[in-house]
Amino acid sequence: MDIKTVIITLVALAALVALPAIGAHIMRKKRRELSLRQLSDFAGAAGCHISEFEILYDVILGLDAANLQLFFLRLTPEHETSQQIDLKNVTRCRKSESGRTIGDAHVIDRIDLEFQTIDRKSPSVNIYNVEYDKLNLTDEIPFAEKWASKITAVLKQST
Numbered sequence: 542m543d544i545k546t547v548i549i550t551l552v553a554l555a556a557l558v559a560l561p562a563i564g565a566h567i568m569r570k571k572r573r574e575l576s577l578r579q580l581s582d583f584a585g586a587a588g589c590h591i592s593e594f595e596i597l598y599d600v601i602l603g604l605d606a607a608n609l610q611l612f613f614l615r616l617t618p619e620h621e622t623s624q625q626i627d628l629k630n631v632t633r634c635r636k637s638e639s640g641r642t643i644g645d646a647h648v649i650d651r652i653d654l655e656f657q658t659i660d661r662k663s664p665s666v667n668i669y670n671v672e673y674d675k676l677n678l679t680d681e682i683p684f685a686e687k688w689a690s691k692i693t694a695v696l697k698q699s700t
Contacts, residue, residue, distance in 0.1 A: 576601050576616060583623055584612050593691070597684045598675075600668055606695055613666045617673065626656055626664055628699070633657040634692040636685040637665070649678060652685050654692070 576596055580603045584591050589605040591612065603612040609628040615621070634656050640649040652669040669681040 576614070579616065580612060580614055583614065583625075584610070587612075587625060595684070595688070597668070597680055600684075602666070602688055604691070604695065609695065609699055611666075611692065615667070619673070622667075624664075624666060626666065628692065628696060630658045630660065631656045631692075631696060632659060634689050634696065636682075636689040638682075649682075652678075652681050654685055654689055 573596060577594065580594060580601050581591055584603060584605060587610065589608050589610045589612070591603040592606045594601065594603040599615055599617050601612075601614040601616070603614075604610070605612070611626040611628055613622075613624040613626070615623075634654060637651075637653045637655045638649050639651045639653075640647055642648070648671075649669070650671045651667065653665040653667050655663060655665045657663060668685045669678065674681075
């Protein structure tokens with residue numbers, strides 16, 4: 542084999558490895574931009590502006606700290622769920638887990654952000670559900686804990 546053949550082969554192999562990764566990165570970026578646009582449109586329809594947001598897989602949480610509004614979107618190929626929580630009426634926010642025990646192991650089936658309101662209603666936002674999310678938990682628990690803390694801090698500042 543001559544050196545030109547080796548170089549051409551290496552370049553071709555590098556392209557075969559790099560192109561799918563580059564394509565996946567571009568698709569993730571486009572999906573993120575589309576998700577953020579949908580969140581902004583949802584908030585804008587309520588007269589709000591997203592000051593802080595985070596995307597975890599198909600779950601998007603956005604906060605309008607000035608108007609004390611939380612926006613939730615779950616975008617899956619099967620369905621789209623949207624929810625707005627008026628934090629002015631919320632007295633408490635916490636992460637909630639529910640699951641079952643199988644043998645010695647505890648299996649988490651749901652992770653929610655639960656809100657307690659002045660009028661004793663209990664709205665919630667579903668972060669993870671084993672029925673339609675992937676079976677392995679990765680970042681859902683820290684995501685829910687982070688947002689429960691963030692919302693609690695916003696509630697404390699507003700009182």
